[in-house]
Amino acid sequence: MKILPYIFYLLLISAHMVILKDATAIGPATINLSALLVLVVAMYKSEFAALWFGLFAGLIASIGDPSVMGWHALVLAAIGMSAFHAREKLNLDSIYAKLLLMLSGLFIHTVLVVLINQRDDFFYLLWSSVLPALLYTGMSAWLFFAIKEGRITFRKLKAIF
Amino acid sequence: MTWISSVVTKYRRNINVFLALSICTILILDFFGINQYVSQGGLASFHAPFSKIKHTIEELSDVAIHNVELRQSLVEASLRLEELEEMKRENIRLRSVLGFDPPPGYSLLPARMMSITGEKNGISAVVNRGTNDSVAINQSVINQRGLIGRVMSVTSDYATIQLLTDPKNRVAVRVASSREMGIVRYSLSSGLIVENFQVQGRIVVGDLLLSSGLGGIYPGGLAVGTVTSVERPKEEPFCNIKLLPAADFSSLEELFILRPNNL
Numbered sequence: 001m002k003i004l005p006y007i008f009y010l011l012l013i014s015a016h017m018v019i020l021k022d023a024t025a026i027g028p029a030t031i032n033l034s035a036l037l038v039l040v041v042a043m044y045k046s047e048f049a050a051l052w053f054g055l056f057a058g059l060i061a062s063i064g065d066p067s068v069m070g071w072h073a074l075v076l077a078a079i080g081m082s083a084f085h086a087r088e089k090l091n092l093d094s095i096y097a098k099l100l101l102m103l104s105g106l107f108i109h110t111v112l113v114v115l116i117n118q119r120d121d122f123f124y125l126l127w128s129s130v131l132p133a134l135l136y137t138g139m140s141a142w143l144f145f146a147i148k149e150g151r152i153t154f155r156k157l158k159a160i161f
Numbered sequence: 162m163t164w165i166s167s168v169v170t171k172y173r174r175n176i177n178v179f180l181a182l183s184i185c186t187i188l189i190l191d192f193f194g195i196n197q198y199v200s201q202g203g204l205a206s207f208h209a210p211f212s213k214i215k216h217t218i219e220e221l222s223d224v225a226i227h228n229v230e231l232r233q234s235l236v237e238a239s240l241r242l243e244e245l246e247e248m249k250r251e252n253i254r255l256r257s258v259l260g261f262d263p264p265p266g267y268s269l270l271p272a273r274m275m276s277i278t279g280e281k282n283g284i285s286a287v288v289n290r291g292t293n294d295s296v297a298i299n300q301s302v303i304n305q306r307g308l309i310g311r312v313m314s315v316t317s318d319y320a321t322i323q324l325l326t327d328p329k330n331r332v333a334v335r336v337a338s339s340r341e342m343g344i345v346r347y348s349l350s351s352g353l354i355v356e357n358f359q360v361q362g363r364i365v366v367g368d369l370l371l372s373s374g375l376g377g378i379y380p381g382g383l384a385v386g387t388v389t390s391v392e393r394p395k396e397e398p399f400c401n402i403k404l405l406p407a408a409d410f411s412s413l414e415e416l417f418i419l420r421p422n423n424l
């Protein structure tokens with residue numbers, strides 16, 4: 001497995017956390033880029049890639065909080081593995097099936113992260129932060145799949161104008 | 162060694178999962194405080210470069226904001242400085258006015274010039290004093306340097322001054338040293354000139370000319386101008402005399418209206 005793209009993804013997660021997160025936030029909703037990338041890797045790459053990339057993405061995503069670093073790594077590695085096996089067992093040709101898997105993975109990850117970080121305010125955070133973030137990240141995922149599957153192309157965009 | 166290789170190949174997936182789980186367990190349990198090292202290493206290698214970029218962007222943004230603020234401050238300071246310079250100039254002018262005594266029998270009414278009319282030379286000027294301040298027609302107007310003109314018309318709040326540089330204006334004058342008399346008027350071609358001054362009269366360049374008080378409009382003793390040239394043409398009864406006005410008509414601001422004390 002070539003590791004260079006994965007290092008780039010990890011750097012992208014870092015850049016998103018440090019610079020882009022605030023700039024791309026819409027109100028309380030921010031893109032859950034680490035989970036998004038882990039799920040994308042799980043859908044298009046091997047099991048090992050999903051496992052190890054999930055683990056390192058979890059580490060990078062929680063690098064500022066050493067006390068929960070292991071939990072984050074475990075959650076993302078498990079989600080990566082699970083998404084890979086779901087992809088293997090389910091027919092994921094449809095963009096909507098991929099999107100559903102993506103949304104499920106994102107929801108589970110966000111809920112688990114909230115449970116790890118702030119257990120007391122769970123229900124408040126679920127409405128105020130988790131669901132907006134899920135919608136925002138889901139839309140980003142749909143955009144990604146639409147571009148990757150050729151539903152949105154430069155030629156089509158040009159034809160609009 | 163072959164059996165190890167075959168075991169690794171056979172249980173590759175399980176070994177990977179076991180390794181990943183082991184790493185997660187070590188991190189969860191924070192063995193030997195390893196999380197701190199991992200965190201520091203990760204921060205240094207992954208986050209630090211982007212933090213630097215972010216700080217640089219924020220600094221540039223701050224610099225841009227400060228730049229705008231400083232530009233605004235600079236403009237404000239420039240305006241303030243200009244205002245202070247103007248106040249300084251006014252202060253100097255007013256200081257020169259202090260201690261300026263009116264001719265006997267008159268009192269000074271300070272007035273500020275509102276506007277001036279005339280193309281090449283000022284003909285008339287409007288000041289911010291009128292009948293409400295006991296200003297009347299034909300009262301003389303001076304400044305600290307000398308004669309300016311006379312009140313030509315007056316309303317309740319404003320008065321129009323006929324300036325000395327109006328060609329229609331005439332002032333009876335006397336040479337301060339010799340006491341010989343003439344009439345001063347303004348000529349568009351020659352500037353301020355003295356008429357009706359006999360060729361035998363005693364006048365030289367540099368002589369000061371004062372109002373004579375004859376004519377009933379201007380009181381005597383007001384500085385009118387200084388002689389700059391004297392020509393005595395043969396076969397003509399009067400000299401050609403040019404004057405430099407005592408007052409600078411190009412920069413009139415604070416004026417004084419001479420009000421007779423018996424009003």
